[in-house]
Structure formats: C-alpha cells, structure tokens
Amino acid sequence: MLTWLPQNISTYGIEMDHLFRLMYYVLAVWFIAVEALIVFFILRYHQSRQPKPVYVRGDTPSQAAWVLVPVLVVLMLDLGIDKVGGAVWDRIKIQLPPAAEVVHVTGKQFNWEFTYPGPDGKFGTADDQTVENELHVPVGKVIRFELASNDVIHSFFIPTLRLKQDAMPGRKINGWFEATKPGTYEIACAELCGFGHYSMHGVLTVHTPEDYEHWVQSRWAAPKAASK
Amino acid sequence: MATATSSAIAVGTHHEPHSGFWRNYVFSVDHKVIAKQYLWLSLFMALIGGASAYLIRWQLAWPETYVPGWGYVEPQTYNAIITMHGTIMVFFVAMPFVLGAFGNYLIPLMVGADDMAFPRLNMMSIWTLTVSSAVLIASFFVPAGPAAGGWTAYAPLSARAIYTGVYWGQNLWLVAVALEFASFLMGGINFLTTALNLRAPGMTLWRLPLLVWMELIAAVLFLLSVGPLIAGAFMLLLDRMAGTSFFVPDKGGGDPLLWQHLFWFFGHPEVYVIGLPGFGIMMEIIPVFSRKPIFGYKTIVWGTLGAAVLSFLVWAHHMFVSGMDPRLATPFSITTILISVPFAIMVFSMVATLWGGKIELATPMLFAVGGLATFVIGGVTGVFLGSAGLDIYLHGTYFVVAHFHYTLMPLAIFGGFAGVYYWFPKMFGRMMNETLGKIHFLFTFVCFNCVFIPLFLTGVAGNPRRIYETSAYDYLKGVQPLHVIATIATLGLLIGQLPFVVNFFLSMARGRKAGRNPWNANTLEWCTDSPPPHGNFSEPIVVYRDPYEYGNPDMPKDWMAQNEPPPGLTPARDTGGSNQMKRTGTR
Numbered sequence: 093m094l095t096w097l098p099q100n101i102s103t104y105g106i107e108m109d110h111l112f113r114l115m116y117y118v119l120a121v122w123f124i125a126v127e128a129l130i131v132f133f134i135l136r137y138h139q140s141r142q143p144k145p146v147y148v149r150g151d152t153p154s155q156a157a158w159v160l161v162p163v164l165v166v167l168m169l170d171l172g173i174d175k176v177g178g179a180v181w182d183r184i185k186i187q188l189p190p191a192a193e194v195v196h197v198t199g200k201q202f203n204w205e206f207t208y209p210g211p212d213g214k215f216g217t218a219d220d221q222t223v224e225n226e227l228h229v230p231v232g233k234v235i236r237f238e239l240a241s242n243d244v245i246h247s248f249f250i251p252t253l254r255l256k257q258d259a260m261p262g263r264k265i266n267g268w269f270e271a272t273k274p275g276t277y278e279i280a281c282a283e284l285c286g287f288g289h290y291s292m293h294g295v296l297t298v299h300t301p302e303d304y305e306h307w308v309q310s311r312w313a314a315p316k317a318a319s320k
Numbered sequence: 321m322a323t324a325t326s327s328a329i330a331v332g333t334h335h336e337p338h339s340g341f342w343r344n345y346v347f348s349v350d351h352k353v354i355a356k357q358y359l360w361l362s363l364f365m366a367l368i369g370g371a372s373a374y375l376i377r378w379q380l381a382w383p384e385t386y387v388p389g390w391g392y393v394e395p396q397t398y399n400a401i402i403t404m405h406g407t408i409m410v411f412f413v414a415m416p417f418v419l420g421a422f423g424n425y426l427i428p429l430m431v432g433a434d435d436m437a438f439p440r441l442n443m444m445s446i447w448t449l450t451v452s453s454a455v456l457i458a459s460f461f462v463p464a465g466p467a468a469g470g471w472t473a474y475a476p477l478s479a480r481a482i483y484t485g486v487y488w489g490q491n492l493w494l495v496a497v498a499l500e501f502a503s504f505l506m507g508g509i510n511f512l513t514t515a516l517n518l519r520a521p522g523m524t525l526w527r528l529p530l531l532v533w534m535e536l537i538a539a540v541l542f543l544l545s546v547g548p549l550i551a552g553a554f555m556l557l558l559d560r561m562a563g564t565s566f567f568v569p570d571k572g573g574g575d576p577l578l579w580q581h582l583f584w585f586f587g588h589p590e591v592y593v594i595g596l597p598g599f600g601i602m603m604e605i606i607p608v609f610s611r612k613p614i615f616g617y618k619t620i621v622w623g624t625l626g627a628a629v630l631s632f633l634v635w636a637h638h639m640f641v642s643g644m645d646p647r648l649a650t651p652f653s654i655t656t657i658l659i660s661v662p663f664a665i666m667v668f669s670m671v672a673t674l675w676g677g678k679i680e681l682a683t684p685m686l687f688a689v690g691g692l693a694t695f696v697i698g699g700v701t702g703v704f705l706g707s708a709g710l711d712i713y714l715h716g717t718y719f720v721v722a723h724f725h726y727t728l729m730p731l732a733i734f735g736g737f738a739g740v741y742y743w744f745p746k747m748f749g750r751m752m753n754e755t756l757g758k759i760h761f762l763f764t765f766v767c768f769n770c771v772f773i774p775l776f777l778t779g780v781a782g783n784p785r786r787i788y789e790t791s792a793y794d795y796l797k798g799v800q801p802l803h804v805i806a807t808i809a810t811l812g813l814l815i816g817q818l819p820f821v822v823n824f825f826l827s828m829a830r831g832r833k834a835g836r837n838p839w840n841a842n843t844l845e846w847c848t849d850s851p852p853p854h855g856n857f858s859e860p861i862v863v864y865r866d867p868y869e870y871g872n873p874d875m876p877k878d879w880m881a882q883n884e885p886p887p888g889l890t891p892a893r894d895t896g897g898s899n900q901m902k903r904t905g906t907r
Contacts, residue, residue: 093776093780094780096778096780096781096799097780097781098781107709108710108713112704112710115704115707119703123696123697126667126671127696130696133671133674133675133677134681137676137677137678137679138679138680138681139678139680142679144678144871144873145676145678145870145878146612146677146871147613147873148612148615148676149613149615149868150613150615150616150617150669150672150673151616151617151618151619155615155616156616158668159615159616159668159672160619160665162664162668163664163668166660166661166664167658167661170661171657173657173703174653174654174707176709177653177707177708177709177710178650178653178708178709179709180709180710181649181707181708181709181712185646185649185708186647244477245476247715249782251713251781251795252795254712256716257641257643258641258642259643260577260643261476261568261576262576265643278793278794278795280782280784280793281784282715282717283474283716284474284477284785284786285477286477287468287484287485288395289786289787290395290787290789290790290791291395291792293793
C-alpha cells in the first residue's frame, strides 16, 4: 500500500511517512491475525468437522481474558500510536518555525492565488505581486504561508509536501513547510468547492538558490542587486 | 377496535373485521406492516443510490464518455450525483433498513410485546419518511437540479446559491433531511418505550437479545445527537432563503466552522446509529449458526455502552485540518483512537463465538461472517485516520471514502442482507432459495472488495475526494487503472444484486413454507407463527433465560427457546424482574 505514496520532498514529511509505516505494520499484524482466525475457525469448526459445539459463554474471568487481554494490547498500541502521531501533529501544526519567506495563499473558485511580498518583504506595498496557480520557493528554507479564501472552503493540498490545510473564508490560517528537493510538484484542492473543484490545479516550483534568484529577478526586474 | 385483555402481557387480537386494503397495508399501525414499509422504501431508494454509484464510477473510470443509459455527465451534475448518493445511502437506505425495518419488526417480537408502545406514532414515522423521500426525489426535478454541496453540505458552498448555482435543490434537501430526522425521532421514542416498558415477564434487561440492545443504544444516540443539527438545518435554510449569515462570514458575521461542528456532532454518533444494529444482527445470527452462545454477552453490552459514550466525544476528527484551533486535535485523536477499543471487544467476541462452534454456512451466516471480516478492514483503516498527524495527508482523499464504505457497508448492507435472509421466513412464512443466496453473497463479497481496495490505494496516492475526474493532475496518472478496476467491480456488484431481487420476489410467492422456527433459534419471534398474527403471540409469554442457550451438553436438545420452561418446571406466571406496563384501553 505504501508504495503508492508520492515521493516526499518535505522535512516533516519524513516523520509523517514514518508514522504511516509504523501504523501500517502494527495494523497489518492485527489484520492478518484476525482474518486468519476467522477463516481458520469457519473451516476447522465447520459442521462437517465439528459434530458437537463447545459450550462456553465467555462470562468467567478466565474465558473473558481471551477477549480482554488482546483488547488491552490493542489499547496499549493505540496509545503508543497516539504518542508518535501527536508529535507529528505538533511539529506540523502547532509549532511555527521562523520563516525565510512568507507567501499569502488565497483559494477561490477555481484557482489558487499566490501573493508575494516582493523584495521589500512586506505585504500591502507596491511591489507585492499576485500570481495565479504558481508557487515559487527556494529549496531548504522554511516557507510560511497565510491561507485565506475568497468564497467557499477550499483545501490547500500539496501531496509531495504532505501538506494540507483547509482555506476557511473569514479566517487567515498560518502554516509552513520546508522543501528538500528542487523540481516542480502539483497543488490540488481537497475540499469540494463547486463545479470546478476537480480543476483547481497549481504548480509548486522548488528552486535551487541560483534559480530562485533568477525567478525573483525576472519577476521584479529590480535594477539594484537582490538582497535575499 | 378490540380492547386488549388485562393480563400482564396484552394478548390482543386486533382484528378489524371490516378493515380494507388501505387500513391493513397502507395506513396500518401494526409494527410488522410498518417494518415492511420501511424495507420497501429502503430497497426502492437503494435503486436510486445504486444508480448514482454507477454514474459516479463510470465517469471516474472513463471520463467524459457516454454513460450507457444516461448520457454525458457534466461536472456540475457529477457534484449533484455524489451528493445525492451519500444522502440517499445514509439517510434513506441504511437508516430505514437496519433501524426502520429490523428495529420495528423485531423489537416488539423479541421482548414479547404485542406491538410497539405507540402504534399510531409508528405509523406517523413511516409516513413522515415517505413524505421526506418524496421531497428529496422532487429535488431532482427542480430548476438547477438537486443539492450539489456534498452530503455534508458544508457552508458557505451550501449557504449561498451563487456558489453552486443550485437554489431549490438544496432547500428541498434541507427540508427532506429535517423530515427524516423527525421520522427517526418518532421511531426512537417507540423503540425505547417498548423495550423498557413492554417486556414480557422474565425478560430482564440482561436477557434481551443483543440486537435489541443495539437498536436501543442506537435510538438513544440518535435522540441525543440530532437536535443541534435540526437547528443547524433550519439555520442553513434561513441563510439560503432569508439572507441570514449564520454560516457565512460576511457582514452578518457568521462562521462556516459552526456548521461543521453542528453537522459532525450528530454525524459521528449517526454512523454508530447505523453500525450498531448491523452488529446486532450479526450477533443474533452467528450463535444460531455456530450452535453455541455469543461469547461474553455482558462484556459486549458494557463495551457497546462505552462506545456509545465515546461516540459523542470524537466528532472533530472530521475537522482536524478545518482551521479549528489545532490544539483540539490532540484530545480528539485520543478519544478517537480509544473508540477502537469497544469495537475490538465486539469483533474479538464474535471471532471467539466462532471458535469451537458447529458452523453451518447458510446464507445468513455467510453474510454475517463476511460482514465481520470486511468490517475488520474498515476498523483498522480508521486508526490511520484517527491520528491527526497522519490525517493531515489522508483527509479529503479516497482513503477516507474507502474507509467509510468498509465500515458502513459491511455493517448496514452485509448485516442487513444477513438479516433479510434470516428473518424472511418469519416475515413472509417462506424460505428464500439457498443457491441464489450463495450466488448473491459471492458476487457481493468479491465485488465489494474489488471496488474499494483499489480506492484505498488511490487515496494513498493523494487522489482527492469528490473530483469529477483525475485529468487535471499528472501525479494521478498512475491511479487511473485502479479506477477502471473499481468501476468494473461496481458493475459486478450492481449486477450481483439481481439474484437477490429475483430470490426475494420468487420466494415470497413460491418459497418453501417455513414453520415457526426453521433455524431452531431461541429468541421469542421464533415462538409464534410465520408470519405472526396481529398481536404477535397467541399465548402469554414468560421468559426463563437469555437468548443464547445453544449447545448446552446438559440439555436434551442443542437449543432452548427463551420462553421454554426449564425441564421439570411448570410454567410460572411471573418470574419477576420486568417493568410491565399493563396495556389497557383501546388502541
């Protein structure tokens, strides 16, 4: 199943994939054990092989233990999984590390708008630029995004970054990521937003440091040297 | 109408000598007729729900091609179809099937009562649901078509017509769903009152069949959780029709997140409302076809009560990435993962029941065990989703879609089918055909798994939900073959229901006559005729034991009906322990 995961180009994606693998192997053991027992029991205890049933009610402590002890093991594993999962959630959604770049992302029917602050690093100034469906970031740097929506709920979903955050109209929601590998990757919308939901498609371009400089120059064509 | 006799159990003969077709079959107050009306309604709505699945899957496998029997599916139409598929299957198929049909039919019989506590309210409940269904079907025919905001109807998409282009369709959807809620509130009151107040003497709570426990707990879950959403549905209707802003963050100052909380506070218990009766059906059938008691009756009851309480504390796992305060994810991840514990109790107890049994794989047992085995996949995949850290990736993908089909379908549909094959002899006095039943099971079991296993994989690959096609995304090119497999399996699944339809009607007309108790089962419905008369029982019922006395080596036969006096005892008038409300007066 895990072979179907897209490549991971995200720092926190490593921990998330590790969590996925941990859960997968633990649950696979239980799944195989329970299904094997079911199949084995209906074959072994089929009436053609079992003329007399065993009369147990499961209501004495020693009998009930056959159910309750495995259940206790399930509980222990559950709590262990929650501990690991809690750490992953905390890293991605609670902690907001200091960012090298900030982008404003706005979802709308049916495009993603990316607003860059420009060389002055401030939003709301003359050198801000808004681009539709193109997110450009440098590799290996923490990127903070502030997510909004113009109309309905959208969901900002970048599978290779293991990133998802619903865009809620009326709110500005902060998130972050750090990409580990240059290339182009896709951005989808993961919340039904109208008839064009299937076509909300953006491209994330992760630049090497030099390429990022080129991109900044080409967009802002500043006569003075880029200072980032 | 005849007056009920004054003994502790109403042994009423409610014959109405001159009642005609309308009174007996349309406006009946007999719970058995009403239960069948729920069954017909759910099977009819399942045709529409199944047809919508056909359209969805065809479009996904072969996008923008002509769908045989329909035509081209446009993106807007697609959104309406997935909305109505979910709405119909949850509210108009699963609920009427496992609660309306089986709950209504079996609760009075299984507790030894002559009917529900409030027969006229019962009739009102099925008629309310019928009106509700008519409103929903009408929504297909209004300008701009039916609701298209998903069965979850998130605002603001659902709150302002401009976002979907749909006006009357969504309004009628809200009215239909509100009426459906009203219908099941009426039903729930009847379930509770009947099971608590009309039990036959000797039927203590700890002697109730597990199906009755499950229906009761489901009724309580529904009663306690649905109120906020009824209010929310009204508020959404006002947003749409009166310009209010409960859920729209314009100058009216509303919050879309409020809708999600109202919806899911009900929505999560709702899936257990549907699921628990499915478990209950399996727990009645597995002991009968293993000829041994259910393993750990009290453990199962306490575990289910624990699940019921916990079910009110998990709803925000549907909202981890919604924008709600991220600190809420931790407590909700904990409660969500804890809820796997009572379900593990139920699954392990049923597996333990199989151990050492004398197993007969008749069709009801095939569906019960097949449902159990398939549910395990649903339960296990819920763990992935319940941990917020991983849900970040999986939320809103096909992994979720596959997970909930793997929980709801095994319980409501496999469980429901198991119940049909098992209780058809009681309801119609005839046996269903075993060969057709086994063919139906094989098709359903194999094709169901072949539809949804591929969809788990597309979800892991990052395939978002509710998209018309995958063509916009290069990263999804590799999953298209999985969609084709799922669609071909869907065609098999739909065709595989034909043996069931044929079997159902053929057996009603020409099935082998069933006696009172073709399965040698212990619960009280098997102590009377097939089908039972008005008033259910022709002799007073007294209960001596729990329902799971099978295979006791000290007893003369391998089963003992609940109302059979112990060997050597004359029938007692009252063995105490029940709150028996005397039924007096006219009906």
